[in-house]
Amino acid sequence: MRLASILFAALAVVGVTASAADAAKAKQPNIVFIFSDDHAYQAISAYGDPRKLLDTPNLDRIAKEGVRFDRCLVPNSICGPSRATVLTGKYSHLNGFPNNSNSRFDGTQTTFPKLLQKAGYQTAIFGKWHLASDPTGFDHWQILPGQGVYYNPPMIRMGETVQEPGYVTDIITERSLAWMKKRDKTKPFLAMIQHKAPHREWSPALRHLGHDKDRVYPEPATLFDDYEGRGFAVKDQHMTIEKIMTPFDNKLTAMPRLTPEQRKVWDAYYVPRNEKFTNMALTGKDLVRWKYNRYLHDYLGTVKAVDESVGAVLKYLDEEGLADNTILVYASDQGFYLGEHGWFDKRWIFEESLRTPLLVRWPGHTKAGTVNKDIVSTVDFAQTFLIAAGVAVPNDVQGGNLLPVLAGNTPANWRKSFYYHYYEYPEPHRVQPHYGVVTDRYKLVRFYAMGPDYMELYDLQKDPNEMKSVFGDPSYAKVTEDLQKELARLRQELKVPEVEPPSVFGGSANPAKKNQKKKDAAKTN
Ligand code: CA
Numbered sequence: 001m002r003l004a005s006i007l008f009a010a011l012a013v014v015g016v017t018a019s020a021a022d023a024a025k026a027k028q029p030n031i032v033f034i035f036s037d038d039h040a041y042q043a044i045s046a047y048g049d050p051r052k053l054l055d056t057p058n059l060d061r062i063a064k065e066g067v068r069f070d071r072c073l074v075p076n077s078i079c080g081p082s083r084a085t086v087l088t089g090k091y092s093h094l095n096g097f098p099n100n101s102n103s104r105f106d107g108t109q110t111t112f113p114k115l116l117q118k119a120g121y122q123t124a125i126f127g128k129w130h131l132a133s134d135p136t137g138f139d140h141w142q143i144l145p146g147q148g149v150y151y152n153p154p155m156i157r158m159g160e161t162v163q164e165p166g167y168v169t170d171i172i173t174e175r176s177l178a179w180m181k182k183r184d185k186t187k188p189f190l191a192m193i194q195h196k197a198p199h200r201e202w203s204p205a206l207r208h209l210g211h212d213k214d215r216v217y218p219e220p221a222t223l224f225d226d227y228e229g230r231g232f233a234v235k236d237q238h239m240t241i242e243k244i245m246t247p248f249d250n251k252l253t254a255m256p257r258l259t260p261e262q263r264k265v266w267d268a269y270y271v272p273r274n275e276k277f278t279n280m281a282l283t284g285k286d287l288v289r290w291k292y293n294r295y296l297h298d299y300l301g302t303v304k305a306v307d308e309s310v311g312a313v314l315k316y317l318d319e320e321g322l323a324d325n326t327i328l329v330y331a332s333d334q335g336f337y338l339g340e341h342g343w344f345d346k347r348w349i350f351e352e353s354l355r356t357p358l359l360v361r362w363p364g365h366t367k368a369g370t371v372n373k374d375i376v377s378t379v380d381f382a383q384t385f386l387i388a389a390g391v392a393v394p395n396d397v398q399g400g401n402l403l404p405v406l407a408g409n410t411p412a413n414w415r416k417s418f419y420y421h422y423y424e425y426p427e428p429h430r431v432q433p434h435y436g437v438v439t440d441r442y443k444l445v446r447f448y449a450m451g452p453d454y455m456e457l458y459d460l461q462k463d464p465n466e467m468k469s470v471f472g473d474p475s476y477a478k479v480t481e482d483l484q485k486e487l488a489r490l491r492q493e494l495k496v497p498e499v500e501p502p503s504v505f506g507g508s509a510n511p512a513k514k515n516q517k518k519k520d521a522a523k524t525n
Pocket residue numbers: 037038078079333334
């Protein structure tokens with residue numbers, strides 16, 4: 001009798017211990033990270049762009065049920081570098097991936113998926129990767145080679161090339177959901193669902209051609225920007241809708257890889273409109289306006305499929321009862337220009353490319369319908385996911401912990417300034433290398449090939465469209481001095497090397513030097 005009661009007590013202890021462990025494990029949240037490529041916040045209806053470009057009900061649902069971040073900034077506004085920052089929680093100069101042109105991700109370095117995997121998470125990534133080396137830290141991966149293509153894309157599944165029929169956004173969604181359905185349901189999981197869309201060349205699913213019923217879109221105030229008031233860099237770029245968009249971008253030539261049946265649908269939309277365009281023989285501003293409208297039809301068309309994908313993921317989480325214990329994140333690798341300053345593309349420290357959309361839902365940890373205006377960043381994701389999962393954060397991670405921010409309790413010492421650094425030059429868009437400091441009101445920018453003292457300063461409160469540098473204006477002397485100090489402090493804190501790296505192809509961006517080179521060349525000739 002005594003023995004039996006001892007045994008019973010011992011079993012009870014074991015039982016309690018096991019169920020406590022189970023409870024702790026059950027608390028480890030799943031992480032569903034949906035990451036699109038070049039998705040401008042202007043193209044998510046929850047962000048309230050005055051042009052009301054399109055409705056994104058599923059993305060808006062995440063904002064309604066969670067937090068919409070209005071000032072999520074990227075450290076280096078292009079595809080590969082942004083992905084390397086997300087994985088490592090580090091800036092480009094430390095994760096070794098500063099540009100798309102010749103960087104290769106060192107897959108042996110520590111990343112948050114690797115640490116989650118070690119902690120018992122099931123991990124998988126689908127879609128856009130763009131880091132040259134193969135993914136590491138994932139139980140399963142299926143990625144697009146390089147930039148990937150929209151129609152019938154080849155993909156690489158665990159090292160093997162596979163042909164996938166259909167539309168890229170649908171394929172990435174289906175493969176992600178299939179993996180989630182087959183997972184071991186006793187363990188937490190990380191699913192990274194990384195879309196190609198809405199990246200160039202902005203090719204919608206065939207079902208979305210004509211989605212806007214030939215709408216004439218409102219124009220941004222700066223569509224015909226003449227770049228006065230700013231320096232050489234802004235005048236010298238190659239990213240205007242007017243001059244740089246190609247006939248291929250504008251769908252004046254057919255997209256490759258369509259099957260004959262798909263091509264019929266594609267032609268039925270584009271061919272008559274292209275014929276009408278050719279007959280109009282547009283020039284000047286009218287031609288820019290036509291290209292702008294074609295661009296928005298195509299770009300927004302790709303976003304429609306992304307929104308549907310988000311809807312499918314939300315539905316799955318609901319049906320599986322996973323919504324409550326899943327951190328659902330929607331973000332893009334950077335922002336994008338939808339005609340502001342006459343541009344498409346990204347790269348600049350200026351608002352439309354620096355800011356990226358970020359929507360997060362984690363019931364019980366986020367308050368539904370919150371709008372947050374703190375300076376947060378894609379560099380914060382790694383640390384945040386690790387802490388949420390109860391995994392130790394490596395000391396050299398540079399981001400912050402978003403968990404108190406998500407809960408509406410932003411710590412008093414949360415960052416008030418942000419360091420930005422762009423490297424890639426001159427191709428593909430001739431944006432000069434630059435770095436700078438961003439606060440809630442100002443941006444101090446150094447285009448470093450222009451000389452050691454060359455800077456630009458923007459006052460977002462007085463000049464929200466960033467049309468005029470006020471650097472050198474005596475009324476900003478104190479502000480400038482403070483920002484210069486803050487910039488130096490951030491560079492030291494983030495361990496930025498003092499000597500700037502050479503630009504990708506070694507070209508000098510300095511117009512004075514360029515002219516001197518021409519004179520030298522003339523002399524030697
Ligand atoms: Ca991108």
